[in-house]
Amino acid sequence: MTEEMAILVTVDENYLEPLETMLFSLREHHLNQRMTIWLIHEEIPETKLEKLQQLIDSFGWQLAPVAVTQYIFKEAPTVTRYPKEMYFRLLCGKILPKEVERILYLDPDLLVINSLNPLWELDLEGKLLAAASHRGVTNITNSLNQLRLNTDHPYYNSGVMLIDLEKARETISIEAINETIDRYGPYLLLPDQDVLNHLYGKYVKEVPDDVWNYDARKYVSYLAKSMGEYDIHQVMNQTAIVHFCGKPKPWKEKSDTRFTGLYLDYVHRLKHYKQQHKLVKE
Known part of the structure; x- marks a missing residue:
């Protein structure tokens, strides 16, 4: 068993299911791994936190919720799809205790289907964080984002990030974030991700998205880019994280992608797990 892994999540109560x-899928591939789940939130009701606590306790892990009220972004473009909880990851170095030196941020709309230990143990080589870029076959979207945000590096997806918190505390500034939001607000399509790329993309160590942040919408794109080699068998063997970017999400009825069934299987397995461990009312 490797050292304890620190996982960061930032959600509101609407994303608890x-x-x-996601956490159940993480547990299924790390049965002997010690974990602390750091949950940064604003106002999740205590009763709902208790239910999450019970689930995480059953895994043998630690839940460390941190309620945040002081790190609210001035005039941040927060809408239903991008609640302000998403911004907490940008300031996680300021929010979390100083003894936490490294953390792995995971979006709630993903599945872990293989071990994350190689990512957790990755040498960041002095970089602020590690993340993947969804380049696609033509790389057109990446180029447009570079133009839109005035950057010369790949456009990184912020749904999976290994963060050096000591460097984050030195580098990431709430003043710079607020200034970027004020200046580029109308152009921020994915607000916190755009801010991350504009301000801190040059400090990112790139990791392969087909392994660490596989976009579930783009199976055909991955297959084409690999000349037919990265098929579903390779995904199940080599991909560690399948990320359900965009809409509809896999728990919605309108979702019917190649990976929807995989997601629903984890949902059903979690339901049975809760019944077996008496985590649901009869």
Whole structure:
């Protein structure tokens, strides 16, 4: 068993069910791994936190919730799809205790289907964080984002990030974030991800998205880019994280992708797990 892994999640109460599914998938591939789940939130009700606590206790892990009220972004473009909880990850170095030196941020809308230990143990080589870029076959979207945000590096997806918190505390500034939001607000399509790329993309160590942040919408794109080699068998053997970017999300009825069934299987397995461990009312 490797050292304890520190996982960061930032959600509101509306995403607790997907969060439980994600954490259950994480548990299924790390049965002997010690974990602390750091949950940064603003106002999740105590009763709902208690249910999450019970689930995580059953895994043998630690839940460390941190309620945040002081780190609210001035005039941040927060809408239903991008609640302000998503911004907490940008300031996680300021929010979390100083003894936490490294953390792995995971979006709630993903599945872990293989071990994350190689990512957790990755040498960041002095970089602020590690993340993946969804380049696609033509790389057109990446180029447009570079133009839109005035950057010269790949456009990184912020759904999976290994963060050096000591460097984050030195580098990431709430003043710079607020200034970027004020200046580029109308152009921020994915607000916190755009801010991350504009301000801190040059400090990112890139990791392969087909392994660490596989976009579930783009199976055909991955297959084409690999000349037919990265098929579903390779995904199940080599991919560690399948990320359900965009809409509809896999827990919605309108979702019907190649990976929807995989997601729903974890949902059903979690339901049975809760019944077996008496985590649901009869």
